[in-house]
Amino acid sequence: MRDLLPPTVAVAIAGPDDWTGELLPAELACLSERAAQTRRRDFAAGRMCARRALRDLGLAMTAVPAAADRAPVWPAGVVGSITHTAGYCAAAAAHTTDVRSVGMDAEQHREINPGVRRLVLLPEEEAACARLPGGTCWPVVLFSAKETIYKVWYPIVRDWLDFHDARVELDPDAGTFTARIAPTRVDAAQVADPPSSITGRFVIADGLVRTAAVLGRG
Ligand SMILES: CC(C)(COP(=O)(O)OP(=O)(O)OC[C@H]1O[C@@H](n2cnc3c(N)ncnc32)[C@H](O)[C@@H]1OP(=O)(O)O)[C@@H](O)C(=O)NCCC(=O)NCCS
Numbered sequence: 001m002r003d004l005l006p007p008t009v010a011v012a013i014a015g016p017d018d019w020t021g022e023l024l025p026a027e028l029a030c031l032s033e034r035a036a037q038t039r040r041r042d043f044a045a046g047r048m049c050a051r052r053a054l055r056d057l058g059l060a061m062t063a064v065p066a067a068a069d070r071a072p073v074w075p076a077g078v079v080g081s082i083t084h085t086a087g088y089c090a091a092a093a094a095h096t097t098d099v100r101s102v103g104m105d106a107e108q109h110r111e112i113n114p115g116v117r118r119l120v121l122l123p124e125e126e127a128a129c130a131r132l133p134g135g136t137c138w139p140v141v142l143f144s145a146k147e148t149i150y151k152v153w154y155p156i157v158r159d160w161l162d163f164h165d166a167r168v169e170l171d172p173d174a175g176t177f178t179a180r181i182a183p184t185r186v187d188a189a190q191v192a193d194p195p196s197s198i199t200g201r202f203v204i205a206d207g208l209v210r211t212a213a214v215l216g217r218g
Contacts, residue, residue: 001090001104004201004212008098012052014045014089021048026063042089046072046082049091053080057093071154081151081212088208097217101195103151104212107144109204111137120146120163132172137209141202142168144211145177149198152213153181157191166198176201177211 002011019041023031027047031040050064050072057078064080065073074080080093085106092102117126120143129138145168153161166179179198200213 001092001106001210001212004104004203004210005092005102005214006216009092009094009102009214010053010056011090011092012049012056014049014084018045018048018089020044023047024063026065030066042084045089046084046091049089050074050080050082050093053091053093054078057095069154069158079155081148083147083151085208090210092212094214100215100217101152101155102212102214103148103153103200104210105144105147105151106211107140107147107209109137109140109207109209112139112143116143122164122167125168128169132170136172136204138170141170141177141204141209141211144209145170145179145200145202145213148200148211148213149179149181152198152200152215153195156215157183157194159183160185170202175203177213 005011021044023044031043047064062075067073072082077096078093079096079099079101081103082091083104083106085108088106092104094102117139125142132138146163146166149166150161161183165183166181168177168179170177177200181196195215198213200211202211
């Protein structure tokens with residue numbers, strides 16, 4: 001993810017020990033006692049990465065609990081994002097003085113089934129994927145971009161954004177995506193300056209699709 005985000009954003013990628021890292025009490029309290037082992041490992045890796053990203057911002061060690069809506073609760077003055085997929089986990093954090101919101105997502109680079117595709121992609125996005133160069137599962141790149149967009153959007157607006165509320169265009173040569181956002185559910189007027197456009201970057205490597213986006217200040 002380091003390659004996808006500006007230097008104002010601290011990024012940490014999970015190493016082998018992070019998946020079994022020790023959680024702080026406030027974090028442990030967010031995990032259901034019935035959570036499966038994979039969920040425990042993912043959650044732990046995310047928190048270990050979050051801790052390192054916060055340290056790189058110059059902050060003392062602090063818990064990053066999860067809110068009831070599952071969004072991570074970053075310390076005051078910080079925005080951040082966490083993603084995990086099989087064998088990969090990363091966290092990003094930045095000072096709110098530098099960054100309004102940050103999001104990132106990692107997915108396995110593989111086809112997604114037609115039902116999920118219909119749920120995620122607008123017909124024009126589906127058609128655009130068919131025109132892009134072969135050898136890449138473009139729908140999963142769009143899916144990941146939309147997950148990233150949601151993670152940028154949600155901390156600002158605190159409400160749902162449907163997959164069809166964002167129209168994403170990919171530029172495969174530049175490794176960038178641009179989303180035009182027209183929320184159907186949120187009364188955007190109630191939120192100060194909701195984002196109507198989000199630009200991000202993507203990379204496909206080592207069997208993964210990684211996407212990230214940042215909304216700067218001003
Ligand atoms: C929340 C969501 C985006 C997570 O994405 P995912 O690919 O399933 O999983 P990832 O591993 O990449 O990310 C999970 C992390 O996202 C973070 N997260 C969860 N809810 C979040 C929210 N509302 N806002 C920001 N971050 C959130 C958490 O840190 C979570 O990890 P944790 O539970 O271990 O703390 C996804 O589950 C979801 O609900 N998507 C539907 C909404 C959407 O994407 N709309 C598209 C708009 S264009």
